[in-house]
Amino acid sequence: MKKYKDMRFALIFGVLAALMAVLGMVLLACGDKTRGIIMLVLTCLAMFMISLRYDNMMDETCLILVTWKYVYITARVIEYGQIVKVGRTGKYKITVTYRDPGKGVKTANVYTFKGDDFMRDFQLMSTQWKNRKEIRRMDRKARRAARRAEREERNG
DSSP: OEEEEBHHHHHHHHHHHHHHHHHHHHHHHHTOHHHHHHHHHHHHHHHHHHHHSOEEEEOSSEEEEEEEETTEEEEEEEEGGGEEEEEEOSSSEEEEEEEETTTEEEEEEEEBSOHHHHHHHHHHHHHHHHHHHHHHHHHHHHHHHHHHHHHHHHHO
16 A cells, blocks of 8 residues: 655645744743643644645555545545546646546546655556456456356266
């Protein structure tokens, strides 16, 4: 499984952590120790959130993207068979076009710090997925042929 940090969340929480750290230091300097300590604890929490969550992931069977939905964050699971097109539109921006069952064709934007690595790994994972799918199809054909031959042998 490959993981790629979502750039938007890292930047938002990074700026938030920096602002809270500055505000915590100002509050401590002004003599308001309780609020200053609370702000520094919240700064640590924001830094912890940066290091822990909001990864776009690639698995052997699917692509898991973190997306914004107005005011909340959701993870979207897209199987490689649903993906229509993947293209790089900027240094950090990757556009994934996919078929959403019942909703038609949709587009998701992926913002990652390592766009080149993301595209290379996506090509590798999707090729492996297609190869496994082809092998399973060939195995099914071979099993059907073996069963047919076995039936003919018993009947003939």
